[in-house]
Amino acid sequence: xSRERLTTILGLLALPLVSACNASYPFQPSNPVPTALQIHxxxxxxxxxxxxxxxFNAYVxxxxxxxxxVTTTATWVSSNTNVIRLTATPSGFTxxxxxxxxxxxxxxxxxxxxxxxxxxxxxxFPILVINLVNPGIGPPTAPRVVGQTSYLSAGMRITATxxxxxxxxxxxxxxxARVVTVSIEGQFANLRAIGPGTAxxxxxxxGMTAMYGLSIQP
Amino acid sequence: MMRPLVILVISIATLGIFAATGEAQPxxxxxxxxxxxxxxxxxxxxxEGQQHTVFLVTPGGIIMGDPLNVAFAQWLTDRFAxxxxxxxxxxxxxxxxxxxxxxxxGVFTTAERVAHEAYNGALSNAxxxxxxxxxxxxxxxxxxxxxxxxxxxxAALLLSRDRNRDSTVTVDELWRFVVSARRTxxxxxxxxxxxxxxxxxHSGDWHSPDMxxxxxxxxxVLFAADPPxxxxxxxxxxxxxxxxxxxxxxxxxxxxxxTLMFGDGTTMTRSDVTTLTAYLDxxxxxxxxxxxxxxxxxxxxxSALVENYAGTPHYPGRLQQSADVYRTLQxxxxxxxxxxxxxxxxxxxxxxxxxxxxxxxxxxxxxAADLSLWLGRRLALGATVILPAxxxxxxxxxxxxxxxxxxxxxxxVLLRIVPTNVFALSLGPSVTxxxxxxxxxxxGRLVPVGGQHRIHERAYRxxxxxxxxxxxxLTETLTLxxxxxxxxVFGTLPESWPNRLDVVAGVGVSVRxxxxxx
Numbered sequence: 008x009s010r011e012r013l014t015t016i017l018g019l020l021a022l023p024l025v026s027a028c029n030a031s032y033p034f035q036p037s038n039p040v041p042t043a044l045q046i047h048x049x050x051x052x053x054x055x056x057x058x059x060x061x062x063f064n065a066y067v068x069x070x071x072x073x074x075x076x077v078t079t080t081a082t083w084v085s086s087n088t089n090v091i092r093l094t095a096t097p098s099g100f101t102x103x104x105x106x107x108x109x110x111x112x113x114x115x116x117x118x119x120x121x122x123x124x125x126x127x128x129x130x131x132f133p134i135l136v137i138n139l140v141n142p143g144i145g146p147p148t149a150p151r152v153v154g155q156t157s158y159l160s161a162g163m164r165i166t167a168t169x170x171x172x173x174x175x176x177x178x179x180x181x182x183x184a185r186v187v188t189v190s191i192e193g194q195f196a197n198l199r200a201i202g203p204g205t206a207x208x209x210x211x212x213x214g215m216t217a218m219y220g221l222s223i224q225p
Numbered sequence: 226m227m228r229p230l231v232i233l234v235i236s237i238a239t240l241g242i243f244a245a246t247g248e249a250q251p252x253x254x255x256x257x258x259x260x261x262x263x264x265x266x267x268x269x270x271x272x273e274g275q276q277h278t279v280f281l282v283t284p285g286g287i288i289m290g291d292p293l294n295v296a297f298a299q300w301l302t303d304r305f306a307x308x309x310x311x312x313x314x315x316x317x318x319x320x321x322x323x324x325x326x327x328x329x330x331g332v333f334t335t336a337e338r339v340a341h342e343a344y345n346g347a348l349s350n351a352x353x354x355x356x357x358x359x360x361x362x363x364x365x366x367x368x369x370x371x372x373x374x375x376x377x378x379x380a381a382l383l384l385s386r387d388r389n390r391d392s393t394v395t396v397d398e399l400w401r402f403v404v405s406a407r408r409t410x411x412x413x414x415x416x417x418x419x420x421x422x423x424x425x426x427h428s429g430d431w432h433s434p435d436m437x438x439x440x441x442x443x444x445x446v447l448f449a450a451d452p453p454x455x456x457x458x459x460x461x462x463x464x465x466x467x468x469x470x471x472x473x474x475x476x477x478x479x480x481x482x483x484t485l486m487f488g489d490g491t492t493m494t495r496s497d498v499t500t501l502t503a504y505l506d507x508x509x510x511x512x513x514x515x516x517x518x519x520x521x522x523x524x525x526x527x528s529a530l531v532e533n534y535a536g537t538p539h540y541p542g543r544l545q546q547s548a549d550v551y552r553t554l555q556x557x558x559x560x561x562x563x564x565x566x567x568x569x570x571x572x573x574x575x576x577x578x579x580x581x582x583x584x585x586x587x588x589x590x591x592x593a594a595d596l597s598l599w600l601g602r603r604l605a606l607g608a609t610v611i612l613p614a615x616x617x618x619x620x621x622x623x624x625x626x627x628x629x630x631x632x633x634x635x636x637x638v639l640l641r642i643v644p645t646n647v648f649a650l651s652l653g654p655s656v657t658x659x660x661x662x663x664x665x666x667x668x669g670r671l672v673p674v675g676g677q678h679r680i681h682e683r684a685y686r687x688x689x690x691x692x693x694x695x696x697x698x699l700t701e702t703l704t705l706x707x708x709x710x711x712x713x714v715f716g717t718l719p720e721s722w723p724n725r726l727d728v729v730a731g732v733g734v735s736v737r738x739x740x741x742x743x
Contacts, residue, residue: 012738030615030632032662036677072624072668073676153669203669225671 039069044081044119046112047205047222051149053137054218055091055102056128063098063121065112066203066225074203074225081112090125121205121220135177135215136162136170137208142195150187150200152224158195159219161210173212182207186223259300265444267421270486273297276325277490279448281441283419286315289333290439290448291326291488294385295402298329315418318425319406320450321433322348323358324399325382326488331404339416340406341427343435352400358432359383370394426480429472431465436473440480447480450488459542460501462549468743471509474502504539505546507531512550513742517602519646522551555743558599562706564733566591568613570724577620577723585618585723593708593731597641605641607651609690610634611710611729618723624670629663629680631721635712637690647696655690655712659683661721684719688712702737 049062065081066074083098085091090106093099100110102125111120140160141147150157161177162170172194179189179196186204189196198208203225210217260272267282271290278290280301287305292298305314314333319340320326327348330338355363359379361370370383372392388398414425424440431453438449453470454463462470477485478499485493508531515525526544534540568591577583591614597607615632637655644650663680670676692710699705709730718725 030630030660030662032630032664032680034664036664036679039676066671069672069676071677072666073672073674074670075672225669225675 037071039071039073041067041075041115041117042070043068044077044112044114044117045074045204045222046110046119046121047224048121048220049098049222051139051219051221053220055123055125057102057104057125058128060094060099060101062095062100063110063112064222065098065114065119067114067117077112077114081114084111084113085109086111086120091123124218132167133163133165133215135173135210135212135217136164137210137217137219138162139219140195142193149221150198150223153200153202155200157198158192159189159198159208159210160195161212161217163212163215177210177212180209180211182209187221257296257300259297261301261304264486265441265446265484268441268444268446270490271297271301272490273300275489277486277488278326278450279439279441279446279486280314281421281423281444282309282312283421285419286312286335288316288318288416288418288421288423289314289336290318291320291450292317292329292332293326295329295332298332302332316416316423318416318423318437318439319344320437320439320448320488321435322351322403323433323451324351324356324386324403326450327403328386329402331402337408338404338406339408339410339414339425341425341435341437342409342411344409345405347433347435348400348403348405351403352396355396356399368396424480426476428476429469431469431473438477438480440482442481445481445483447477447482447485448487449477449485452487455493455498455501456491459539459546460505461542461545467509467550467553468555471505471743474498474505478502500537501539504531504534504537507534508543508546509550509554509742512547513554513556516551516554517556519602522548525551556599556601557739557741557743558597558737559739560595560597560599560605560704560735560737562593562595562597562708562733562735564593564595564706564708564731566593566611566613566708566729566731566733568611568616569728569730570616571726571728572723573718573725575718576618580620580622582619582621585620586616589614589616591729591731593710593729593733595639595708595735597639602646603643605643605649607639607641607653609637609639609651609710611636611712613727613729616723624668625665626668627663627665627680629661629665629721631659631661631723633657633659633722633727635690635727637710637712639690639692641694643696646698649694649696651690651692651694651710653690655688656685657688657712657714657727658685659719659722661719663721680721682719682721684722686714686716686719686722688714696735699734704735704737705732706735707732 045066047064052061064078067077068074079097083093085093086109090104090108091100092103094101105125105127107124109120109122111118138160139147139149140158160174163173164170181187181189183206185202186206188199189208200223203223205222208219258274262270264270269280271278273293276293278293281288313335315336317330317333317336317338322344360377361379361383364374375383383394386398387394410425412427416423421443425437426440428436428438432451440447453465453473482495511530512525530543530547567588569588570586572586592612595607595609597605599605615630618629620627635657637653639651639653641649641651661680661682664677665680666677667675690712695707697705712727714725
């Protein structure tokens, strides 16, 4: 067999090999579009006290399921600057006076808001207070990421120095069970981080309520 | 085979003869039997005893064949000076390196020595050991032929090289005056001098790896020293390998000569050569075809072998001739196969673990191409490529989705064993190349971990291929094939590969693109 003939055969053999090696997938990733905006507490918090400063983060949930931090590019506004005022860019606020105010963030036309209550530090008793506790050793930490757990307790403060543990008698609820669930576990209320987002835990005891806001990071 | 040289006269003159006691004794010198006679035109036959060589006289000088030995070369030099005083020897064309032909090449000091490219290497090797192509043996392994060993047909030839006349012949004495070639060639070389031409043609490795025949086109003469046993009637391969005889004949038969003269002075006509070549070609073709179809030598010999040659001189020897050809037959074929295949991939358990929804694998169309070199009729070495259509896979978790197309191209080098003409088994190392394209979506995680991502993974893995093939011959060159091939991948499976085991099966045709019989 001549060399030319052999070369031709090998070439014909290699041609489909080269052309057929690559997979063909008909779709390419599309540009994600923001579909929802989440406002996250930078630190868990109960009712804001006058003079207290706190911060927030903003995340958009894109159409492809990915989450993007837009804290610095979102527009932050307080609905009542007499109560809560933007005091540090991009998202640092300070409680000015008792009252209600919404802190909102807007990103590419999508807005979301958190309602906050500002109270005086010096309040009338009795009041219901939610405390973050650690049944074990060490300081308590709030759940930050999916899968983490921590514990809360509810105390009814009768005076500035007296308090009564009413955890197991308290009705506990989460504003968004996709984010955090809460349930009585022994002497404590167990918090379990389920998914990214912001939720407010509400404790109700004997006609009194207390709230504890927290965010789970994406 | 070395021609027995009965240069008794030379031996007596230069060396001596064995006495009854076995001792070498010096005797009186005698005139060597030498002769120059014209052959055709300006081509001459020069003879010493029964050894012949040739030379061509041209206006530009003399082209000499083998010098035979120093004394003969000197004698020729004297004759040239007498007959052609104005001409010098310009070329010495050496048929091969053996001392009985090439000795004395250095005598022609004005000539360029020309030989085949294997000449110098063969000569270099020969200088280190006693020759094995002569009938005399070094029985005591003392690296010389002693006087009591110098018996038989080639004894006189060897004694003619006893330079110091001590009745023993050493390696050095044999090869001392065999000089190397200055110019070499590979297949053919034409030398033109004084308007005349000589062509050196390599005639294969019969007798010596550097064999050359000298073709004189103008004189229509071909000179060949130490040829295969062509003049035996009916022809017999004897100790020659059939391949060597075929190579020799196919090198010589196409040359346009009238007379073929051998180194012992005997001749053949071109018609004899071509007739013998055609006859032996037919023997080999029929034996090869029968061998290819699985026949034994007994079945071949019982068939109507070369019946077209019945009544010709070589026909009575066909049984032995066919047996010799069959015994040494080398059949080489190259086949190219193309098949339409179905490709079944079985999903590996790890691919779907932790995914509530997972689909992959299944049967997809594929193609196969195979190029095989057949070594005989029972063994083949093949290169197979499987070009499958791509498979799709989908995997879903609550926060993760993935959809992907994967094309795996598989190649294997296969040793194919063919126990019968209709069935083959194959085994060999394989390599699988995978190209995956797709998209995955991760929900609830920060970009860039979250969101959608393009999947593009290219990887290859080595493995093992095992297969079987049903074969149905349709014509001499076309075979229907139904291959089944299994590929097993070794090593860590790439993330995008759903399977470790792949099976392809289908139907196609195999075409013989080359067939060579030797």
